[in-house]
Amino acid sequence: MSRSEATIPASAVTAFAVILAGGGGTRLWPSSRRARPKQLLTLGGSESLLAAAVRRARAVVGLERTLVVTAADQEKQIRAAVPALPAANVIAEPTPRNTAPAVGLGAVAAARRAGPDAVIAVLPADPFIGDDREYERLLRAAIAEARETIVTIGITPTRAETGFGYIHLGSPTGARPHGARVHDVGAFVEKPDRATAEAYVASKSYLWNSGMFFLTARRMFEEARRHLPALADVLDAAVAAPDEAAAAAVVRARYAEAPSISIDNGIMERAGGLRVLPGDFGWNDVGSWAAVAAIRPADDRGNVVLGGATLVDGEGSLVIADEGAPFVGVVGVKDLVVVATKDAVLVVPKSRAQDVKKIVEAAKKSGRHDLL
């Protein structure tokens, strides 16, 4: 047990991390694919986004209580990517059902091991975190608060982003767990247009919805019963199963009955009494290649060059040669993204990094399903 694991006495609260690692997505194509999802990429760092998420969770809840929920077709790679994790801590959805049922599986595992008062910290696997210490402090604070109600961490916005949902801050509760501020949640609001996003940021009373949620397993089952009863039926049956094999059999047999809905839409936006902790720890959702450029050290002309690519006379550009990629030579470009893998090359201006999907669509249309 590391020093940081010791900072939360087990007597106070038993917490599990439920790391959601089932995502696909093509925003980091060609590096990310269905067969190599974003959370498994290192993006020029020393560990994958998932390995980093597991490392941070371990520091707070311990490795034995770090769970990873993933999709069946990604299970093998996920296990290989975090070999130190106990085998039973990687939980594969029998069939894809979005994040509400996936969180349910984590809650079942936590409740079966430590009882329904165990707190689960629901953590997406794929954001980048710049300040691990601050992040871990907020995790401890949110876990402490989660004994009472559902807690989320909202990210203090650094720009008028239109690609995220926001959380409107309600009144402060006065609590200061681990020094963190705690507010009631005013409301979850959908992705805003540009002007609205700017108003949100200027008001200082909106945070980005990070998708991190903290609640007891019991609360998860109660909310599922209220809002997603078909899911609750499956979860309750799994919790009630006499042993792990029987619980797994219930999930295998009945998981498909659960509705396919996100934890945000299915539970969080419908539940009452939520609290939010503002967090500021270099969170980056790595939602595009432009974001990757922002999380890695740049040279004095703002270039980020990863994986042995060669850039001459560049400015503000991101050039990546993945393992097995051809030699990549780029000269004289400005604000450009060039990413090469062994079977595909992407070239796109940084300002149009979201348009990678147009290339993915083109590859799909031309029958190159091997590239998706």
Next chain:
Amino acid sequence: MSRSEATIPASAVTAFAVILAGGGGTRLWPSSRRARPKQLLTLGGSESLLAAAVRRARAVVGLERTLVVTAADQEKQIRAAVPALPAANVIAEPTPRNTAPAVGLGAVAAARRAGPDAVIAVLPADPFIGDDREYERLLRAAIAEARETIVTIGITPTRAETGFGYIHLGSPTGARPHGARVHDVGAFVEKPDRATAEAYVASKSYLWNSGMFFLTARRMFEEARRHLPALADVLDAAVAAPDEAAAAAVVRARYAEAPSISIDNGIMERAGGLRVLPGDFGWNDVGSWAAVAAIRPADDRGNVVLGGATLVDGEGSLVIADEGAPFVGVVGVKDLVVVATKDAVLVVPKSRAQDVKKIVEAAKKSGRHDLL
């Protein structure tokens, strides 16, 4: 014998094409390499530049009198690229000695087969020719004139190019072989600076030096005797050899004695009485990727996409995926060159296409000799 071969009666002049195909060069890297020189590239066309050069020469002098001089380490690929050519018509330099000695080898072959009054048409293998008919007309005109003196074809400039040598037009001779104009050569002038190039083009009395020369084998030997005696010794001995095997043995044994010098510097700029025919037949030296973009059909936004690459929302760009290259997806770029081969990717603004050499140097420095 085709109709066009018949237009020059053998009784009038026996002419050989001496196609110089020994070049290396990295200006079209990564497609061109030492092991895959520019003249072997198709650049999105249906035939390699060399195959096109052979095809045009054949139309004028016949296949039997079309010779290709190449470097020993390129001989095998050159033969494979023009399989219809008689085996004896591919002549490999035993060791690299630049173009003056290479032309000498062509002159030896012509003289041994048809006597020293045979005309040799010295033709670089790697320019692109847009108008084959007009080019072939000029070839016939230059060959006809070459019975009397050394003739060159100068290209009517279409821009103030600083990368070429120029030929200053002297007085017209009044001759109109095949309808072509003939001038004395005023002077060969070196690559000019920008302002000088602009003045040249404005004056209409300068032509680009195309490196095409026409002269009898006898004249070649005489000029070599005068200006490059060590070369003349080798050529004379090869011409005097009793049979082809003996001639080949002379070349093998003594070619290294010849100085390494270009036909331009070694002979043409030193010889007297030269004539020049202005030519205008869509000549393009394909000296950079920007030039490649100019010789292939563009879409209505000025993009040239070759080899199955995918370009979305591009403008004025050249995107090439060579055989065996990864899938190439480019979106939203302007005036950019992207070239992928199976082992290398180049990205460079069209305006900086000459800077590909910086990448080649970088590859060299990092020990990637396989990419050169």
